[in-house]
Amino acid sequence: MYETVLYTVDERIARITLNRPDARNALSDRMIDELLDAFERARNDDGVRVIVLTGAGERAFCAGADLGGLGAQQADGRSVADPAAIRESAPFRLFTAFPKLGKPVIARLAGHAVAGGLGLAAACDLVVAADDVKLATPEVNVGLWPMMIMAIINRNVVPKQAFKLYYTGARITAAEGREIGLVTEVVPRDELDARVDGLARTIAAKSPLGLRRGRDAFFAIEGRPLEEQVEHLLGELVELAGSEDAREGVTAFLENRAPDFRGR
Known part of the structure; x- marks a missing residue:
């Protein structure tokens, strides 16, 4: 029923997949709307006890905001400084939705998580990443700053490490992400699915x-x-x-x- 998201439920686990692999699963307004709808379905389904969030393919978990969509938003004349417009925006609704989900959320990283994609992963309760995955906040490289995700990153990372990410825009390994608090576990790629499934089933067995x-x-x-x-x-x-x-x-x-x- 979605164009950019896949949704399945099995063994009390809802699996939500960002499904724009050709665009490195970049976050468009449509994807965010569909993702929020999928979250609501999982939240309201008593048969779901755990949510697993992942991205289609192995190239990227999520590459952040769809810059084409961002450009369209800027071109339509809306004031980005309008508080009402900010609260109605797709990014605001997405990142403020996580605390209200009522169920554990595991991010499965089979591909890179950068910019808003890293914020999306960090917003999840647990993050399990393949050992060859890279993470980054590259906004500074194009004259921007990770404003959209800084509140999320700052809840997970101590200031000195957060500033290093923000100032350099450099990619770090999944293992480095674990050391600074962005990643829960790092596993070999061929063990990723087994570890995520095992962790999800363990949690789903709890009250x-x-x-x-x-x-x-x-x-x-x-x-x-x-x-x-x-x-x-x-x-x-x-x-x-x-x-x-x-x-x-x-x-x-x-x-x-x-x-x-x-x-x-």
Whole structure:
């Protein structure tokens, strides 16, 4: 039902694929709209417990914004300084959607992630990359700056390493990305699918209620004073402890069996 995105569900895992390989899976407005729709489908499907985001082919996970689309936006006369226009823009809606997904998101990098594509990968909860993948924020090379993704990158990388990415525009390896916090795991290319699938299945076996409430809490406490964080988290813990999933988890542990979580 999509032109630029593929969407499948199997074994409680939704797989969303950026499907513009000839354009290195660059982010057009249409792709972002379809990607957001796919995210909403996964979020609302009780049969989905984990989302895997990847790009078609092995050339690129995502090459960032479609410059042709960007040029068209600039040419139509809209003011980029208008706050209302900014909030309605495709990039704003995309990068602010991740905290609201309610389900774990794994980025599978079989190809390079650069510019907005690197921001897209970094917005995911976990990133598993093939060992020959490269990462970069090359905007400075053409007189720009990674404004669209800096808020995302800065949440993952310490300032000195972030500035090095921004100032040089140089490509780094997946292993270097892991060292600075952009990548969770680096595996040989021929082991990528097995590792992503294994990780997704492991997470999908956990309580969907615990995953959702815990993930929501992670984002809810961001930037708040310590006292407010602890207060919020203790309240969440009390509610989770009284859930059916928590009771099932404790019972299964005592009975030495796998839990049957229902998300309640």
